[in-house]
Amino acid sequence: MRNFLPFKRLWLALSICAGLGAGVPAQAETRRSVTDWVSIADTQLSLGKPAKAVAIFGEIAAHHPDYAPAREGLRRSLDAFGSVRRSEAFLRYALAEDPERTQALLAAWQALDRDHPLRLSASASMLPSNNIDHVASERFLVTDFGTFLINDGGQESSGVGLGFDLALDWVIHPRPGHRVRFRAAYAGAWFDQPDLRYGEPSLALRYEHLGGSAPWALEAELSERRYGGGASKDARSDAFTRSLSFSKAWRTGPGERVLLQIDGAYRSYTTTPYLNGPRYGVELEHRTRLGKRGRLSYGLSLERALPRTGYHRYSGAQLHVGFDRPFLKGVRGGITLGLGERRYDADFPVVGERRRDRTVSLGLSAELGQVKFLGQAPKISCTARSTRSNIALYTTSSIDCALSLKLEF
Template identity: 25%
Template sequence: MQAYLSIQRRKRKRFRLLLSFLLALVLCGFVQQAAAQTPFETLLSLLHEARYDEAREFAVSIAGNEKVRENNLALVEAIIHKRERRFEKAADEFSALLERDPSFTRVRQELAHTLYLMGDDDRARYHFEFLKSTVDNASLRAAYDTFLVAIRKRRPWSLSASIGFAPSTNINDGTPDSTVYIAGVPFTNENAAKSGVGFSYNLSGSYRFDLTDQWSWTLGGGLSGASYTESRFDRLRLRGFSEVSTDIGNWRVGAGISAERMFTGWRGYSNAVGPYLSARSHLGKRGSLEGRLSWAKRNYDVVDAYNGSETDLVLLYRHIISPRLAITIGTSGRMVKTTRSFTSYASVQPSLSLDYLFNKHLILHGRASYEHRAYRSDFPLTGEPRRDNSFTLGAGATLRGLSFKGYVPQINYEYHQSRSNVALFDRDRHSVGIAITKKY
């Protein structure tokens, strides 16, 4: 029995090595066909024949200046490290070259393949998806897809977590003033904004079952929340989903059901469950597009007036403007129907976010959104329907240079303001987040 298991392990190992070799041939073949660069191909030929000294001499001979000479020699050494299976050293060299010139597609291809060979799937996936989003050539995109599919199949699970320090000027989502006026009548506000310090946390994971080459079934869930010095303001959200998805042309389409349970002050607040549809497509140099349509039945533990249904539509478009800058434009619409018409509303929310690779140690983030809510009927005492206008501005940074064994620190700041024709629903909030994140 042990001999049989040993044979099977050797077969699996040979299969993995053969797959890596075949994928490398596919990528190199497509690259050569799509973008022939005679000097580079000559250099690769010398390296593949292990004629390293000649490759170094050739790299120097085709350099137009000292900077190009240094980059060429660094590239040669990185490829040599890769050929000799010193993958971590090769990845460091390729990363350094990419930092000098993020538009160097050849280097990014070599880095992505090296990361794949060393089993660093998250980073390999990022670079292959980046490459796929910057080309229109069908052969190249098919080559990148080959690697992405291989990565997806060899690790069917995902897990991410974060924990951080979370001070806020409005931990209870309250109104700024202790007295509010509705239709000219003063009311004492028992939900005035309170500032506080606490910590935030998030944990999520999923597991995918591949039913066929195209169809898969994914189960997932997670929790997120915040805890403060006054526990009555603590928040907790539990969520889970089950989804079946498949490929239809250039689209990945899924259908599933999701559920969530929310708590405030460690007491039940609301629950929701319902179906959803999702779709995502890479459009080459034109970016990527994804959408989600969902419906949920929501019930509240205390306030029956908010019980009802929620219908949401979310559209996101992401475009890589340059190797350092990416932009995401989004819009969402929501229709809420409750047992009371004055708490039913329709809303629209456009958003914009930017991610900028400042250097290999630092990624900067910026985001902005606006939401308009229009309620169906008159709010009590006012004689008119409630109208809310909100905007949110945020900025942050991912400090990759301070990462340790995959743990990456992040800093975020957010300002939120909401103004309503019913003063009871005015909001202001400044929030800061300092968190440590980890993806497995």
């Protein structure tokens, strides 16, 4: 990481590189000039400065795409980051911090994708919770026809689940800055209670327009979630989902971003068809630096659900704010706070009023950089969430945690 943090200095060595594609009178002189820069890049790489080497080799490859020493130099420089994920993170960071060098960085990114078109990733997590079943916190439901005992209401039980995710990506990068990714994935979770276990295969197609001050992406996905055990409850029904999402980022200043995410999905439930229907969401977030090493984010998200049954339709809004920074050597910690509300369209049966849910959440996370497993750092996160509803069935509280590790091959 320290190789590319002082990023502005990285580009000082490239001041003359912009002239590589401007044209030189003699072809031999052009070859000699490019050869000199290849030698400079090799020197930077030998000094343990792969970021500078990527910048120089990328500039050469942008103007001379068929020049073999530049392609080979990019391969060696990107391999020096240790993994495809780290190389990609560097390129994404560099594009955002210095868009004037977009051409060189996109050439490097294209080389990375062509060298590693197939990528396998896996993640595993432990999922402890003090309310593993997310049962209602209230014991009784008051209706127009009397007071009824809520099944399992107020009987929260602790437990631990195991989550996993496998994904195979095929990346195509035909032109610098135009990237297509096909993904086949399988996610799931195992709990002691059979009706909480699930498996979810999915297929996704994603197009990314990289570079510039406002990169964007469009993704389509098909997924099907199936639960184990006996008859599923409403919130755990098997469902087939078709979704489409659009995301865009604007660079508003050094270290500052504005992010837009628009989602649309249609869910078809197997055992609860009255929940079938579309869901829509919009999220706007601003990220900025706070101090020398801190990062602050805050945003607003809006949602709208239109299932078949009127009293399940709702509109929602949520505000969130987050902050993270290094707290100890090798540990980066973060805190998030969320406030949200959902209002439903029609009166809830037998209660005679429309449902309203208010949710407060507090999350803590830590990435343990000093603890490595197969070269990757595990992450710990915990979220305390409390939902208060005027319909007692939906008043819940829980503390859900995850100890997760993601590996890429």
